[in-house]
Amino acid sequence: MAALAHRIVSAAVVAATMSPVDTFYPAALNDTSYITNSSIGTYGGTYSAPANKLSGGSPYGVYDYCTMPHPRVSEYTMPSDPHAKLVHLEYMQRHQRRTMYNLAPGGENQPFDCSTFEGFLYGASTGAADAIPMYADVYTDPANPFVDGLPYVNTTCFFPQLTTGGLLDGIQHGRDLWALYGAKLGIIPRSINEHVWLRSTSSPLTQQSAGGVTHGIWPSHSGAVPLRQQSGGVDTVNSGYPCDARSSTLASIQATDAFQAHLDVTADLRAALGDILGATDSDWQSTFDHFSDNFQARLCNGYQLPCKFTDPSKCVSAAQAEEVFRAGDWEWQHYWRNNALAQQYIQLTEGLFIGEIIGRLQAATTSKQQYAYAHTFIHDNDLGPILGAFGISQMRWPAMGSNIAIEIWESKGSYYARVLYCGHVMRTIHGDLDWMPVNTLVNILEPYVPTDIVAQCNA
Known part of the structure; x- marks a missing residue:
């Protein structure tokens, strides 16, 4: 088991002809052969990080699932225009490392330890004394009659929750952003002011990631900071508003011949994993979301791949986990890029937020833009449609920590945009998104903004 786990968690050997950035753009990702070809391994990606420590990271630019790269001074390339000035930074990122959402239905053989992480929960009132800061301390009462049930995990964690390693990664993420966009390029101010816009979802994962990243940016700041959130039921991120058409469109995408083909070629894999983890219901067997989530959370926090709760000799192998990860990649490409309903699905899922982004980008070319630096902490299911x-x-x-930086530059009265994905210029069907008129970038995004989302969701 140790040798197999080491094979997957150690950095994969990247072919001599493949640059680190190439690991983000696998060839043949649209084909199910990408899933079943075991020689691909992790396609140069990394699925490893230590428990409760800052991630050591991979060579810069490598697809590192546990700690994705982000803009850094040492690798950053300035525009060739000597007159260019950065006037707006629109930054979006997924939260940092966490525990899993999906516990093995048959029981978890490795209890997670989160005793070094303090998730604070307290309130304060303007003009009144602050409440005592309190954090959640998870424990198990041995007299609880449900403790002996197989699905129960005797742990000090919530599922999901940010881990200490994730918090430390977030602080480093913030330090690197300050060094580049603050100290070097001057778009992030030295202190939080009215030109900074910070937003998150209602999830503690994104809120706590925001706390770590902003501490890395402004380590000397004291006092509370407003982190904007939209009300539940109308939130324009994290599928926060009701939309029946969103669910029906996803069902149609999953009913396509291509999606069924990827289930057909992985039938034996899913059956084997179902036996090991007791994961035989449709939530686990209809996509690779749950298997990927469980394995990623383990490997990214210093744990091994799981074994059967009732038989420790039956364990998930590195080769099986690699195929799960490849299948997960295939599914994300299929959802947001490689199906006839992708545009409609993006509109229903993220179109309103994309409209908000467009509004800030357009305002940056006028005197109407209040915010020089806007940073939104979101989830993978937000970044996917935006990338699409x-x-x-x-x-x-x-x-984890995936990020998109949209930079707006001014030069001699004209405004240009470039888009970085995890620190490097994004490769797209439109070419590299590097130094284009802002209106050109807006024209790429506008078809994904719904004209009447209420009608579209109720159709």
Whole structure:
């Protein structure tokens, strides 16, 4: 088991002809052969990070599921125009490392330990004394009659929750952003002011990631900071508003011949994993979301791949996990890029937020833009449709800390945009998104903004 786990969690050997950035754009990702070809391995990607420590990271630019690269001074390339000035930064990122959402139905053989992470929960009132800061401390009462049930995990974690390693990664993420966009390019101010827009979803994962990243950017800041969130039921991120058409469109995408073909070629794999994990119901067997989530959370926090709760000799192998990850990549490419309903699905899922982005980009070319730096902390299911709207060439699963930086530059009265994905210029069906008129970028995104989302959701 140790040798097999080491094979998958160690950095894969990248072919001599493949640059680190190439690991983001696998050839043949639209074909099920990408899933079943075991020689592909992780396609140069990394699925490893230590428990409760800052990730060591991969060579810069490599697809690193646990800690995706982000813009850094040492690798950043300035525009060739000597007159260019950065006037707006639109930054979006997924939260950092976490525990899994999906516990093995048959029981977890490795209890997670989150005793070094303190998730604070307290309130305060303007003009009144602050409440005592309190954090959630998970424990198990041995007298609880449900403790002996197989699905129960005796743990000090919530599922999901940010881990100590994820928090430390977020702080480093923020330090690197400050060094580049603050100290070097001057778009992030030295202190939080009215020109900074910070937003998250209602999930503690994104809120706590925001706390870590902003501490890395402004380590000397004292006092509370407003983190904008939209009300539940109308939130324009994280599928936060009701939309029946969103669910029916996804069902239609999953009913396509291509999606069924990927289930057909992985039938034996899913059956074997179902036996090991007791994961035989449709939630686990209809997509690779749950298997991927469980395995990624383990490997990205210093744990091994799972074994059967009742038989420790039956364990998930590295080769099986690699195939799960490849299948997950294939599914994300299929959802947001490689199906006839992709544009409609993006509109229903993320179109309103894409419209908000467009509004800030257009305002940046006028005197109406209040915010020089806008940073939104979201989820993979937000980044996926945004990447799809840009027309990214190939889309692997947007991993932990994945990020999109939209830079707006001014030169001699004209405004230009470029888009970085995890620190490097994004490759798309429109070409590299590097130094184009802002209106050109807006024209790429506008077809994904719904004209009447209420009618479209109720259709």
